[in-house]
Amino acid sequence: MAKGVLEGVRVIELGPLIALPLTGRILAALGAEVIKVESNRVPDVMNYLPGWGMGSGRPEYDALKRKITLDVAHPEALPVMHKLFAKSDAFVTNFREHILKRWGIGFPEVRATNPEIIIMWQTGVGGDGPYAGYKFFGYPSQHACGISLMTGYPEDEVTAAETSYSDYHTALFQLMALVAALLRRKRTGKPSTIETSIWKAGLVTVGPDMLDFQANKRLPTRMGNRDPYASPHNIYPCKGEDRWCAISVFTEKEWEALCDVLGNPPWTKDSKFSTLLDRKRNEDELDDLIGKWTISYEAEEVMERMQKAGVPAGVVAKGQDLYESPQLRARDFYQETEYYIPDFFKPGIEWETAPQTTIIGRVPIGFSETPAKVGRYGRVGEDNEYVYREILEMSEEEVKRLTEVGAIR
Amino acid sequence: MAKEAGEERLLEGYRVLDLTDEKGVYCTKLLADLGADVVIVEPSSGSRGRHRGPFFHDEPHVEKSLYFLYFNTSKRSITLNLEHPDGQAIFKRLAKTADVVVETFPVGYMKTLGLDYDALSGINPKLVMTSITPFGQTGPYKDYKGSDLVAMAMGGYMQITGDPEKYPVRLGNEHSHYPTSQYAALGILGALYYRDITSGRGQYIDMSLFEPIIPYHLEQHQAAMWKFQRQNPIRVGLHSYIGIPLGVYPCKDGWAAALTTTDKEWDGLAQWIYEVTGEKAVLDEELKGVWGEGRRKRRDEVIAYIMRLSSSMTKQEFFHQAQKRDMGFEPVNTPEDILNDPHLAASGFWVELDHPVVGKLRYPRQGPFCGEDIPEIEKAAPLLGEHNKEIYCGELGFTKNDLVVLRSGGII
Numbered sequence A: 001m002a003k004g005v006l007e008g009v010r011v012i013e014l015g016p017l018i019a020l021p022l023t024g025r026i027l028a029a030l031g032a033e034v035i036k037v038e039s040n041r042v043p044d045v046m047n048y049l050p051g052w053g054m055g056s057g058r059p060e061y062d063a064l065k066r067k068i069t070l071d072v073a074h075p076e077a078l079p080v081m082h083k084l085f086a087k088s089d090a091f092v093t094n095f096r097e098h099i100l101k102r103w104g105i106g107f108p109e110v111r112a113t114n115p116e117i118i119i120m121w122q123t124g125v126g127g128d129g130p131y132a133g134y135k136f137f138g139y140p141s142q143h144a145c146g147i148s149l150m151t152g153y154p155e156d157e158v159t160a161a162e163t164s165y166s167d168y169h170t171a172l173f174q175l176m177a178l179v180a181a182l183l184r185r186k187r188t189g190k191p192s193t194i195e196t197s198i199w200k201a202g203l204v205t206v207g208p209d210m211l212d213f214q215a216n217k218r219l220p221t222r223m224g225n226r227d228p229y230a231s232p233h234n235i236y237p238c239k240g241e242d243r244w245c246a247i248s249v250f251t252e253k254e255w256e257a258l259c260d261v262l263g264n265p266p267w268t269k270d271s272k273f274s275t276l277l278d279r280k281r282n283e284d285e286l287d288d289l290i291g292k293w294t295i296s297y298e299a300e301e302v303m304e305r306m307q308k309a310g311v312p313a314g315v316v317a318k319g320q321d322l323y324e325s326p327q328l329r330a331r332d333f334y335q336e337t338e339y340y341i342p343d344f345f346k347p348g349i350e351w352e353t354a355p356q357t358t359i360i361g362r363v364p365i366g367f368s369e370t371p372a373k374v375g376r377y378g379r380v381g382e383d384n385e386y387v388y389r390e391i392l393e394m395s396e397e398e399v400k401r402l403t404e405v406g407a408i409r
Numbered sequence B: 001m002a003k004e005a006g007e008e009r010l011l012e013g014y015r016v017l018d019l020t021d022e023k024g025v026y027c028t029k030l031l032a033d034l035g036a037d038v039v040i041v042e043p044s045s046g047s048r049g050r051h052r053g054p055f056f057h058d059e060p061h062v063e064k065s066l067y068f069l070y071f072n073t074s075k076r077s078i079t080l081n082l083e084h085p086d087g088q089a090i091f092k093r094l095a096k097t098a099d100v101v102v103e104t105f106p107v108g109y110m111k112t113l114g115l116d117y118d119a120l121s122g123i124n125p126k127l128v129m130t131s132i133t134p135f136g137q138t139g140p141y142k143d144y145k146g147s148d149l150v151a152m153a154m155g156g157y158m159q160i161t162g163d164p165e166k167y168p169v170r171l172g173n174e175h176s177h178y179p180t181s182q183y184a185a186l187g188i189l190g191a192l193y194y195r196d197i198t199s200g201r202g203q204y205i206d207m208s209l210f211e212p213i214i215p216y217h218l219e220q221h222q223a224a225m226w227k228f229q230r231q232n233p234i235r236v237g238l239h240s241y242i243g244i245p246l247g248v249y250p251c252k253d254g255w256a257a258a259l260t261t262t263d264k265e266w267d268g269l270a271q272w273i274y275e276v277t278g279e280k281a282v283l284d285e286e287l288k289g290v291w292g293e294g295r296r297k298r299r300d301e302v303i304a305y306i307m308r309l310s311s312s313m314t315k316q317e318f319f320h321q322a323q324k325r326d327m328g329f330e331p332v333n334t335p336e337d338i339l340n341d342p343h344l345a346a347s348g349f350w351v352e353l354d355h356p357v358v359g360k361l362r363y364p365r366q367g368p369f370c371g372e373d374i375p376e377i378e379k380a381a382p383l384l385g386e387h388n389k390e391i392y393c394g395e396l397g398f399t400k401n402d403l404v405v406l407r408s409g410g411i412i
Helices: A019-029 A058-062 A077-086 A097-102 A107-113 A138-144 A165-188 A198-216 A252-261 A276-281 A283-294 A299-308 A319-324 A326-330 A384-391 A396-404 B004-008 B025-033 B066-071 B085-097 B117-123 B148-154 B177-199 B211-220 B222-229 B263-277 B293-297 B299-310 B315-324 B335-340 B342-346 B388-393 B400-408
Strands: A010-014 A033-038 A066-069 A090-093 A118-123 A193-197 A233-237 A244-248 A313-315 A334-339 A356-361 B015-019 B037-042 B076-079 B100-103 B128-133 B204-208 B246-251 B254-259 B350-355 B359-364
Touching: A010 A019, A019 A033, A019 A058, A019 A090, A019 A118, A019 A165, A033 A077, A058 A334, A058 A356, A058 B211, A066 A384, A077 A107, A090 A165, A107 A118, A118 A165, A138 A165, A138 A198, A138 B246, A138 B254, A165 A193, A165 A198, A165 B177, A165 B211, A193 A198, A198 B066, A198 B335, A198 B359, A233 A283, A233 B148, A244 A299, A244 B148, A252 A299, A276 A283, A299 A313, A313 B148, A319 A326, A319 B222, A356 B211, A356 B222, A384 A396, B015 B025, B015 B085, B025 B037, B025 B066, B025 B100, B025 B177, B037 B085, B076 B388, B085 B117, B100 B177, B117 B128, B128 B177, B177 B204, B177 B211, B204 B211, B211 B222, B246 B299, B246 B315, B254 B299, B254 B315, B263 B299, B263 B315, B293 B299, B335 B342, B388 B400
Parallel strands: A010 A033, A010 A090, A033 A066, A090 A118, A118 A193, B015 B037, B015 B100, B037 B076, B100 B128, B128 B204
Antiparallel strands: A233 A244, A244 A313, A334 A356, B246 B254, B350 B359
């Protein structure tokens, strides 16, 4: 099997929710050995989100990891954590500073154990400043970043996306910074401590608007699916319930091609629509006219006809469209994998022993030499033996003892 | 370029040739802000980003695009006509000096120039080359045209954005360019690590605009929900179905987001609502619990309680008081709020960069990183061709007169 780009890198991951586990899952897909430290005493709440236990979530965040049970709050877990640090290249966590200190794994202690370890600390708002210690989460941060005020319907004040916006941005920043820190450590011998912030990771995605306000005192407006510099640029209703096709025309050539697809009805020759500025000025009417054409066709057919003529167009996809997408299938995007369902009523303690099947997405980086890996989602504690006995070289008696006192559980 | 502490920069010493439009311009910004030497290779008219709004003082001008200024901090700029054979020859000489090439042209275009990965890796086997296209280099849609709207639509993001009673909408920040750029930057760094540690050779990375959007709304997992439950997700408006509460609530002067993620946080919120409104029912045993099955059943009622609380104060009061009670509430901010935020100012989020044409503006510092080792952004976006002399004469050994000839020949 081809190697991953991060072959030989070992990472200790400690923390719940979305951004942090996703970081580890992508590291693992890139070939790193990621040891996820968790405990059946306080399982990640994400295991219990409605729908997640049914395969629609957790494997995407934890596949391919080495999963051990260790209750970091237990005093006897402390030396084990430090053994892990000593044998690892990086430590990634999203716990707050005072909690890590309480457990004896504050960053100075971690660094004292392993002077070369790279520390990646995910925070809400950063370690310093007036809001230090505040909780910021990925989903509401779409609002604190200003996305929701510039998104959606002109007649509303605010619009939300049903997703944890900043978690994904934070995870990718962590990944980039971690690999960059590995490169730097190789070059200079020096490790890095890097802090990321859920809020700030989202804020940098509205950069041009921050400059626009400074330069022109302009606040962004909600334009639905229109674009300030293109027309037509919208989604258009198609046959069926809640079916739409996006069409975006940026050039004169694309406009002419669109008119051809529509069969060049007389209105397309109307001077109201002959230039970009005309089309912008009469955009409501233009969108209506295009929508009257698209409504007679399936969304896929609108897309195909437009694309064949060279007009950027695409179906507004739902789950079925994604699952059945010929493009994603041709590129092996979704892959089958195994996972285990937690028992909702006995949190984490009794996991079903028989695996279920689900699908997870390929990490969307098309390496020519080192393809990203896809693999299974193991049970909590499944890799205790491997990690404690083989990596940490602990004796069988020691593991047994730590299990009995409740440090390993 | 290199300053004393130069070695400290995370990506010091790596050179990137930047042939990107809006699909990849954020990828190269990330690499540049982390310390790589990113050289934008622009046509003599300037890259596309220089021609799009918003503009400084609303004056269209190649040096005044705020869009370009934001996405090109820390980079250098040279002009080069890649469609001219002499320009292609110069690009090959540059490729010998580079670690990375990032390009966003349509599938096959680089091959027509003789500058595809096969050609360039023949010259420089250590080169990592990344192409970002709407749908990738393979598959039935590889020649389909894309845009932010098309990618957000086909990537499933619009289906979950907006109001159930209305149409799906894209995010207002041309969001699709961020996921692909972030994954591309990660792929590039990973490929460099593999090259430097293991293989000694570069590789090619095929990125699409479309696929990386899917893991940016990953918790919905739309495809699995369809495959196993025959369900499609719906738009939910301002109140999520993932948790209750998880939504946006009106305040005296705007909006704020509220959620609870533990039993303790719900108990704290219920107590707070009770203290402010005197509403006893909010303390009901049935409503307790981390994901609140009881709250789910009485969803509208719970939302109404929180609205009574939120609308009794300003969004800043609601935000700070909640945080003091250890709940992760956040204000709904405008760019103006963000620019005036005391925490961001105090924690060094901003850096003021001086640009010879537009002057001083505040930019987000260091991306989101604040570690001791992360280089600060030091340079505003380059002027068009600002580094021609530095690179063509200083590095490739052209004379000043050669530049005059190349310029007159339409090559630089």
